Amino acid sequence: MFNDTIHTLPKGYEAIEIASRSIRFSMPSDLQTGALLQTLAGSKPNGRFLEIGTGTGLAAAWLLAGMDSDSSLLSIDNEARYQAVANNILGDDTRLNLLCTDAGQWLEDNQTEQFDLIFADAWPGKYANLDAALNALRVGGLYVIDDMLPQPNWPAGHEDNVAKLVSDLESRTNLHLVKLAWSTGIVIVTKKTN
Numbered sequence: 001m002f003n004d005t006i007h008t009l010p011k012g013y014e015a016i017e018i019a020s021r022s023i024r025f026s027m028p029s030d031l032q033t034g035a036l037l038q039t040l041a042g043s044k045p046n047g048r049f050l051e052i053g054t055g056t057g058l059a060a061a062w063l064l065a066g067m068d069s070d071s072s073l074l075s076i077d078n079e080a081r082y083q084a085v086a087n088n089i090l091g092d093d094t095r096l097n098l099l100c101t102d103a104g105q106w107l108e109d110n111q112t113e114q115f116d117l118i119f120a121d122a123w124p125g126k127y128a129n130l131d132a133a134l135n136a137l138r139v140g141g142l143y144v145i146d147d148m149l150p151q152p153n154w155p156a157g158h159e160d161n162v163a164k165l166v167s168d169l170e171s172r173t174n175l176h177l178v179k180l181a182w183s184t185g186i187v188i189v190t191k192k193t194n
């Protein structure tokens with residue numbers, strides 16, 4: 001019963017997968033992460049969502065599938081070629097705003113926007129600009145990261161970055177944190193206070 005077979009894929013997912021392979025996009029989120037994001041997104045009606053690292057839009061498809069009609073998703077990537085796939089396949093969804101820019105700079109410049117769920121899936125917002133990313137999280141909001149368990153594609157020494165990030169998050173007294181052996185290793189943080 002508790003297997004990891006995911007039966008229902010979100011709208012656009014298969015088309016994005018095919019397009020991702022054709023441009024050799026090599027950093028896709030997996031199905032377990034996607035299904036988790038969809039489920040978490042469903043807990044935030046009228047929610048404001050942020051994805052750092054659109055890639056080709058695989059996780060965005062899951063988030064959109066979980067979000068209600070009053071919610072919105074801002075997804076940032078600095079690679080126009082990847083984001084074009086997301087735009088071609090998901091761009092008709094008016095809840096989605098794709099922004100092609102450096103996410104680190106965007107996070108540092110952002111003084112006003114706050115989010116109910118942040119999926120931080122790039123270097124900025126995770127291994128850099130962490131304060132700015134957490135400042136952009138509403139109290140009660142969810143900050144989600146994957147790839148926290150050793151992966152075959154990790155560069156040499158990356159485990160030190162991961163250990164430092166986890167201990168940084170664990171040291172912050174305004175957060176709750178859980179480490180899940182699900183997918184590539186997930187950490188979910190909730191914000192108690194600003």
Ligand SMILES: C[S@@+](CC[C@H](N)C(=O)[O-])C[C@H]1O[C@@H](n2cnc3c(N)ncnc32)[C@H](O)[C@@H]1O
Nearest residue numbers: 027028029053055058059077078079102103122
């Ligand atoms: C792990 S992939 C994202 C995968 C995607 N979330 C998915 O569901 O398949 C990381 C993405 O972050 C983007 N990225 C890397 N550095 C960035 C930066 N400084 N600003 C914005 N995006 C960046 C890359 O172009 C890449 O598409």
